[in-house]
Amino acid sequence: MARLPAGALMQRAAAGLAAACADALPRVYGSRVTLLTGSGDNGADTLYAGARLARRGASVTAVLLAPDRTHPEALKTLLRAGGTTATATDAAPLLQHADLVLDGIVGIGGKGGLRPEATHLAGLLAASPATVVAVDLPSGIEPDTGEVHGTAVRADLTITFGTHKPGLLIDPARAYAGSVRLIDIGLAATLPHTPALESLQHADIAALLPRPTGESDKYRRGVVGIAAGSTRYPGAAVLAVAGALRGGAGAVRYVGAATDAVLARFPETLISHTGPKKAGRVQAWVAGPGAADDPAPVAEALATDVPVLLDADGLRLADRDTVRTRKAPTLLTPHAGEAAALLGISREEVEAARLTAVRELARRYDATVLLKGSTTLIAAPDPDTPVRVNATGTPWLATAGSGDVLSGLAGSLLAAGLSPLDAASAAAYLHGLAGRYAADGAPTSAHDVAEAIPRAWRDITT
Numbered sequence: 001m002a003r004l005p006a007g008a009l010m011q012r013a014a015a016g017l018a019a020a021c022a023d024a025l026p027r028v029y030g031s032r033v034t035l036l037t038g039s040g041d042n043g044a045d046t047l048y049a050g051a052r053l054a055r056r057g058a059s060v061t062a063v064l065l066a067p068d069r070t071h072p073e074a075l076k077t078l079l080r081a082g083g084t085t086a087t088a089t090d091a092a093p094l095l096q097h098a099d100l101v102l103d104g105i106v107g108i109g110g111k112g113g114l115r116p117e118a119t120h121l122a123g124l125l126a127a128s129p130a131t132v133v134a135v136d137l138p139s140g141i142e143p144d145t146g147e148v149h150g151t152a153v154r155a156d157l158t159i160t161f162g163t164h165k166p167g168l169l170i171d172p173a174r175a176y177a178g179s180v181r182l183i184d185i186g187l188a189a190t191l192p193h194t195p196a197l198e199s200l201q202h203a204d205i206a207a208l209l210p211r212p213t214g215e216s217d218k219y220r221r222g223v224v225g226i227a228a229g230s231t232r233y234p235g236a237a238v239l240a241v242a243g244a245l246r247g248g249a250g251a252v253r254y255v256g257a258a259t260d261a262v263l264a265r266f267p268e269t270l271i272s273h274t275g276p277k278k279a280g281r282v283q284a285w286v287a288g289p290g291a292a293d294d295p296a297p298v299a300e301a302l303a304t305d306v307p308v309l310l311d312a313d314g315l316r317l318a319d320r321d322t323v324r325t326r327k328a329p330t331l332l333t334p335h336a337g338e339a340a341a342l343l344g345i346s347r348e349e350v351e352a353a354r355l356t357a358v359r360e361l362a363r364r365y366d367a368t369v370l371l372k373g374s375t376t377l378i379a380a381p382d383p384d385t386p387v388r389v390n391a392t393g394t395p396w397l398a399t400a401g402s403g404d405v406l407s408g409l410a411g412s413l414l415a416a417g418l419s420p421l422d423a424a425s426a427a428a429y430l431h432g433l434a435g436r437y438a439a440d441g442a443p444t445s446a447h448d449v450a451e452a453i454p455r456a457w458r459d460i461t462t
């Protein structure tokens with residue numbers, strides 16, 4: 001802002017916002033637009049965009065939350081363009097009869113939830129049939145964490161400026177944003193080199209995925225060991241192997257009580273009739289899915305000097321100090337319930353503050369942590385490494401066993417030589433995309449998700 005003439009960024013933001021609003025309306029001329037206008041620059045963006053819509057023939061009314069602290073220049077511009085103002089007490093009919101409502105109550109300056117007057121307006125807005133466009137972010141969410149304290153505006157569309165904010169990518173706040181569109185206002189050069197959060201895209205993942213070369217053989221591509229399943233839960237072993245076979249390792253070695261079930265489905269699996277300790281050559285272990293109550297395979301895997309992924313029962317059975325002090329890396333893949341048990345808090349607390357939870361787990365275990373759920377987050381043990389958020393998932397993945405597929409897939413990528421952070425990121429990305437392909441708008445099963453992984457892989461790399 002220091003480098004540009006005063007207000008230049010705001011004008012870019014307002015121009016992009018007005019254009020997006022025009023796209024969201026069947027036509028601008030004659031449409032009714034209501035602006036919810038707070039006292040900060042978020043309100044000012046909204047007023048400038050409103051002025052642009054008023055000049056194109058929309059009937060624009062700004063509801064002023066703090067009439068004496070409204071951005072004076074922006075307000076003057078709206079009035080000059082033919083817009084009008086109203087107070088919060090007159091807002092109900094304006095919200096009820098609007099075609100489009102712009103939420104400019106607060107932006108990145110908002111902290112600690114909406115104040116009572118804004119809460120009241122958000123309630124009226126929820127009952128309105130108007131299309132709701134959030135300016136920069138839905139007012140009431142926590143921009144930097146994705147937490148929601150109390151009421152927040154629910155938008156159909158969010159027009160965000162310069163860069164995505166964590167709250168637009170992490171649940172529960174993400175669910176308030178609707179679809180998100182980024183307007184480039186020329187901030188790229190000024191953004192920090194190390195962001196708080198990264199969301200990898202197709203090209204980033206394509207660059208990470210291992211590809212065999214002429215010199216490859218099955219051992220050089222990596223052998224992933226799966227220590228999973230029990231007489232009670234043989235299916236977990238089958239699904240973890242299914243994921244592992246599609247993850248890029250050259251071979252999958254299985255140890256555990258579900259040998260028959262695994263071989264019946266996947267004859268290509270190498271079987272070792274021992275624990276992980278004596279199983280033979282393995283470049284990474286997956287331990288825990290369906291392990292029930294036998295701690296020995298988990299302890300043996302952790303005693304090796306290769307990367308270990310702990311999932312499901314393995315998370316409960318592992319000794320924290322052993323994880324902390326082992327030299328090779330460890331990747332933990334809990335869902336919210338497992339994360340809650342590890343942290344000694346409730347599941348609801350984890351789901352309300354995912355970013356805090358994933359960082360805290362990574363710190364306590366000195367391990368990389370992939371926290372599953374409606375938003376998947378991945379944190380490295382080093383607190384300065386950006387947390388990764390995966391954007392490809394779908395709620396259809398909430399089906400029994402899909403986590404087992406993910407653990408096999410991530411383990412396979414670990415065995416192929418990816419770092420825990422990259423293996424977890426690439427696995428979550430492929431798994432989410434495979435979930436979308438497998439579901440395609442209808443219920444799917446973990447097995448179908450595993451079978452869709454090659455399609456997702458192909459889609460990313462070709």
Ligand SMILES: NC(=O)C1=CN([C@@H]2O[C@H](COP(=O)(O)OP(=O)(O)OC[C@H]3O[C@@H](n4cnc5c(N)ncnc54)[C@H](O)[C@@H]3O)[C@@H](O)[C@H]2O)[C@@H](O)CC1
Pocket residue numbers: 001009010011013038039040041042043045105106107108109110111112113114115118135136161185
């Ligand atoms: N920083 C930048 O480079 C740019 C910022 N822009 C806009 O500026 C916004 C940030 O502006 P500000 O820093 O003025 O802050 P905001 O406009 O987000 O909010 C601050 C104002 O809201 C009030 N407020 C804070 N918390 C509240 C709550 N919980 N309930 C009700 N009112 C509350 C405060 O009293 C304060 O006056 C961004 O979100 C974006 O829309 C854009 O104009 C483009 C450039």
Ligand SMILES: Nc1ncnc2c1ncn2[C@@H]1O[C@H](COP(=O)(O)OP(=O)(O)O)[C@@H](O)[C@H]1O
Pocket residue numbers: 312335371372373374375376393394395396397398399400401402403404405406431
């Ligand atoms: N609401 C949701 N939206 C998107 N993905 C979800 C949702 N719920 C669960 N998932 C994903 O589905 C998988 C479920 O894993 P998990 O809970 O371990 O199941 P299981 O133990 O049955 O295998 C994870 O990858 C998780 O991120």
Ligand SMILES: [K+]
Pocket residue numbers: 042103104105106107134135136137138139
């Ligand atoms: K807003």
